[in-house]
Amino acid sequence: MxxxxxxxxxxxxxxxxxxxxxxxxxxxxxxxxxxxxxxxxxxxxxxxxxxxxxxxxxxxxxxxxxxxxxxxxxxxxxxxxxxxxxxEGGRVRDVLNVGAVGTFAVGWLLPRLPRFQSAHPLVEVRLSTHNNRVDMAIEGLDYAIRFGDGAWHGLEAQRLFDAPLSALCTPRLAESLLTPADLVRHTLLRSYRENEWTHWFAAAGVSRPPARANGVTFDSSLAMMEAAVQGARVALAPPRMFARQLSSGDVVQPFEIHAALGSYWITRLKSRTPTDAMDAFEAWLLDEIRLVYGSDA
The missing domain is CATH 1.10.10.10 (Winged helix-like DNA-binding domain superfamily/Winged helix DNA-binding domain)
Structure with a gap:
């Protein structure tokens, strides 16, 4: 018919x-x-x-x-x-939708992304940010980069690198810090994840840490760091993501003490068949990480 x-x-x-x-x-x-x-x-x-x-x-x-x-x-x-x-110009341009934790996107990915675009000019990266809570299927993401332990239901996860947390503050505030215990007297900013400061004080050997951090709760380390820079407050954040602020002297890391609570991972839906653009992006990302951190990632 x-x-x-x-x-x-x-x-x-x-x-x-x-x-x-x-x-x-x-x-x-x-x-x-x-x-x-x-x-x-x-x-x-x-x-x-x-x-x-x-x-x-x-x-x-x-x-x-x-x-x-x-x-x-x-x-x-x-x-x-x-x-x-x-x-475009008789050639097919691939679109790659990537979601990333805001801290990772700004502190690590964006400065390096032009190198991927230069190597793969026909791949258009559409980058969105999230606060670690994302529904890849609903948002139509090829990849999501997030922080955690790598155990997410229905997702393939490839570990990128560790991101241990450390106390970060302004140089002026750091002048008053002689030992980790001195932090108890200051406003401690925290993320929505519980007990991060508890783990840090345990790593520092402080026997009587505060019962809980006493500042505003943030869903982004970017906002937390801005709050620390603007006032006499201390953030607990991954120094690897704030290399620019540390290099400029806007913030300092007063103690070489870290709390290892997770890593950054690149994830995709198990049901998602990788495209050539996806394979190219993941391979480039892993190469960049090896270039920067070597075997210490």
Whole structure:
């Protein structure tokens, strides 16, 4: 049986009208008249022999048949748009969606990312940041870089490097710190993860640490460090991620004491088949880490 020919304009008119539930707003989006949109939708309904909308005095109501068709049309148009976007100068451009913990993105990845882009000019990296809590499937991520122990359900995880935490503060505040126990007198900033300071004081051999850190709780080490720089407060953060601030002297690490509570990992869904762009990015990332840290990663 020969399938009916379905004009692209009619399908686009239906998809836009279904999103807006209005021929008028669909017409504005498509830069045509309201009558043209209505005509195209009617043409599609006649070809399919089903009603896609119920016409109401003030807008449209989509029918069950229209609701069944809409997600298929959205997916088809999205896929066409993505492919057209990837075509550049006769070559196919790959899009790579990467989510990263903000601290890692700013403190480590961004300064090095131009080297990947130079080596792989046809891979467009779309970088988003998160606070370690991310749903890769919902957000459409190829990779997510996060901090932890590597045990995430449904994910393949490749360890990148350790990121031990240490006390960081301004040089002025550090002048008053002779021993780790002196920190008890100061405001200690903390992340949403519990007991980080407890582990650090244990590593420092302080027998009576404060019951809990007494500052604001942060979901990002970036914000925590900014708070430490702006006031007489102490952050517990990974020095590896704040090399620039340490080099400039904006912050200092008063004690060579660390609390090892996790590592950075690059993760992907087990159900996600790696693309060439994904393989290239992961290989480049691991090479960069070996270049910087060698066997100490």
């Amino acid at each position: 020969t399938r009916p020919y379905l004009p692209l304009n009619a399908l686009r008119a239906f998809e836009a009208s279904a999103r807006h539930l209005s021929f008028t707003r669909a017409a504005d989006e498509l830069n045509v008249t309201q009558a043209a949109v209505s005509h195209q939708v009617k043409l599609l309904e006649e070809r399919l022999a089903v009603g896609l909308f119920k016409r109401l005095p003030r807008g449209l109501m989509i029918t069950a048949e229209g609701e069944a068709l809409l997600p298929v049309m959205r997916d088809a148009f999205d896929r066409m748009a993505n492919m057209l976007e990837r075509l």
